[in-house]
Amino acid sequence: MGAPVNVVAEGLLAGTAEEPVLLGARSRSTGTTVFPGSLVAPGCAAEDMMPVELPRRGVLWSFTVQQFPPKSPPYAGAQGEAFRPYGIGYVDLGEVIVATRLTVADVAQLSIGMPVELVVEPFGDQVTYAFAPIEERS
Amino acid sequence: VTSGVAVVGIGMHAFGRHDGVSGMDQGVVAARRALADAAISWPDVQMAFGGSSAAGNADTMVARLGLTGLPFVNVANGCATGGSALVSAANAIRSGACDVAMAIGFDKHPRGAFAPLPADWGLPDWYGDTGLMLTTQFFATKIQRYLMELDLDPALLAEVAAKSFRNGALNDHAWRRKPISREEIAASPMVSDPLTQYMFCSPGEGGVALVLARSDRAGSFPAPPVHLASAVVRSRRAGSFEVFAPWLSPGGLGGRSGPTRDAAAAAFDDAGVGPAEVHVAQIQDTEAGAELMHLAETGLCSDGQQDELIRTGATEIGGRLPINTDGGCIANGEPIGASGLRQVYENVLQLRGHAGDRQVPGEPKVGFTHVYGAPGISACTVLVR
Numbered sequence: 001m002g003a004p005v006n007v008v009a010e011g012l013l014a015g016t017a018e019e020p021v022l023l024g025a026r027s028r029s030t031g032t033t034v035f036p037g038s039l040v041a042p043g044c045a046a047e048d049m050m051p052v053e054l055p056r057r058g059v060l061w062s063f064t065v066q067q068f069p070p071k072s073p074p075y076a077g078a079q080g081e082a083f084r085p086y087g088i089g090y091v092d093l094g095e096v097i098v099a100t101r102l103t104v105a106d107v108a109q110l111s112i113g114m115p116v117e118l119v120v121e122p123f124g125d126q127v128t129y130a131f132a133p134i135e136e137r138s
Numbered sequence: 139v140t141s142g143v144a145v146v147g148i149g150m151h152a153f154g155r156h157d158g159v160s161g162m163d164q165g166v167v168a169a170r171r172a173l174a175d176a177a178i179s180w181p182d183v184q185m186a187f188g189g190s191s192a193a194g195n196a197d198t199m200v201a202r203l204g205l206t207g208l209p210f211v212n213v214a215n216g217c218a219t220g221g222s223a224l225v226s227a228a229n230a231i232r233s234g235a236c237d238v239a240m241a242i243g244f245d246k247h248p249r250g251a252f253a254p255l256p257a258d259w260g261l262p263d264w265y266g267d268t269g270l271m272l273t274t275q276f277f278a279t280k281i282q283r284y285l286m287e288l289d290l291d292p293a294l295l296a297e298v299a300a301k302s303f304r305n306g307a308l309n310d311h312a313w314r315r316k317p318i319s320r321e322e323i324a325a326s327p328m329v330s331d332p333l334t335q336y337m338f339c340s341p342g343e344g345g346v347a348l349v350l351a352r353s354d355r356a357g358s359f360p361a362p363p364v365h366l367a368s369a370v371v372r373s374r375r376a377g378s379f380e381v382f383a384p385w386l387s388p389g390g391l392g393g394r395s396g397p398t399r400d401a402a403a404a405a406f407d408d409a410g411v412g413p414a415e416v417h418v419a420q421i422q423d424t425e426a427g428a429e430l431m432h433l434a435e436t437g438l439c440s441d442g443q444q445d446e447l448i449r450t451g452a453t454e455i456g457g458r459l460p461i462n463t464d465g466g467c468i469a470n471g472e473p474i475g476a477s478g479l480r481q482v483y484e485n486v487l488q489l490r491g492h493a494g495d496r497q498v499p500g501e502p503k504v505g506f507t508h509v510y511g512a513p514g515i516s517a518c519t520v521l522v523r
Binding site: 006008009012024030033034035038043044050052063064065066067068070071072073074075076077086088089090092095096097098099101102107112122123128 | 250251253254255256262263264265266267268269270271272274275278279280282283286327329330331332333375376377383384385386387388511
């Protein structure tokens with residue numbers, strides 16, 4: 001139950017590999033929460049951001065499936081025959097809505113409003129974050 | 139004393155794929171055609187503003203057009219490059235800095251989706267590395283949410299794209315000039331659910347140039363004058379839902395502010411014209427869902443009213459609110475620097491009554507254009523005959 005290691009970026013994830021947590025930031029003056037973390041507040045550039053751990057569970061705000069391999073650069077994932085479509089979406093965590101990969105790439109298994117939970121997902125020889133339908137893992 | 143601004147010359151290099159022709163040369167062709175349309179020569183142009191996203195610095199065109207020493211300002215404003223060039227040229231005339239100016243945009247993109255680099259957009263590398271930074275994803279997730287919130291039929295998406303191809307078939311500058319049925323559109327390969335390949339525009343090539351002049355001198359040019367009643371560019375607000383947004387503020391799409399709403403409202407306000415008075419409009423249709431959503435965001439209809447508009451044929455060339463009469467981005471492709479000026483070109487043609495097979499009947503007097511793009515930017519114009 002160690003911290004997530006070999007993550008695609010420093011400062012993206014905290015918690016443990018089993019129960020990861022996304023790191024965002026909140027403005028002390030405006031209360032606005034952003035993702036990923038930032039030094040300045042959105043819209044006013046106040047230098048009053050504090051790091052926050054975002055809720056691990058939320059609801060799917062919208063979704064789609066990436067059916068073709070994105071160009072590289074910037075995409076660092078598999079290309080050509082090795083490419084597999086992946087779900088992407090926005091998850092409403094209450095204080096902020098975040099962009100994310102989804103563990104499910106089948107639109108028939110996705111719907112707006114469904115409960116989802118943060119997981120660590122392999123990405124090449126590293127790991128990144130993704131959200132998974134909660135039913136799927138119960 | 140400030141003067142109004144009129145569009146007195148328009149020129150276009152056809153959109154599409156033009157192997158062996160640089161983007162800049164397409165811009166030069168457009169510039170020469172605009173000069174010919176205005177019956178002036180390059181030395182008559184006192185200031186120029188232009189740009190491309192991927193085809194070089196516009197100001198170097200003076201080597202081909204003429205080394206007259208004029209001030210030529212490069213504009214680099216993403217999808218609003220053309221709109222920003224137009225605003226700059228119009229402001230130069232309004233300020234009295236010149237009487238005749240050119241706005242120009244051109245581009246030439248490689249095949250396939252845009253491949254932006256995160257650092258160029260103020261974003262961390264992992265956002266692009268892990269496959270979250272595609273314009274297609276933004277439009278897909280936005281229309282998915284919009285269809286759900288407004289309880290709209292996803293079948294409308296194929297209807298919108300079918301209209302684009304029908305209109306494009308009437309436009310000899312368009313890239314896609316073959317009508318495609320809604321069944322074929324719906325059955326084309328899925329790109330990002332619920333959007334299929336034929337519902338998307340593709341990055342492409344092309345060039346557009348506009349000659350602008352003081353309104354009070356517009357009568358000395360041969361074409362019927364079309365007045366630029368307003369031209370506005372707006373950027374995004376905090377927490378809005380935009381292309382390349384790793385996060386947004388809580389809440390649904392309903393009532394959410396955005397650059398399109400801001401730019402359209404300001405353009406109508408500046409022009410003293412209401413959305414209900416528009417006779418023809420060109421709005422950003424990066425994909426079919428964008429046309430649906432932008433219809434409401436620009437104020438041309440209310441949220442949810444799109445179903446009735448489309449099913450009754452109101453957005454067709456012969457309808458009461460013709461939309462994207464030249465086939466829009468879906469039939470013309472999107473050479474970023476030129477795309478917004480293409481819309482103005484089309485509205486000028488329509489207001490002049492020179493749009494040929496795709497002419498909106500009834501002598502349209504008010505035209506509206508709208509561009510939207512990364513990273514949350516919009517440009518709108520109102521043109522009045």
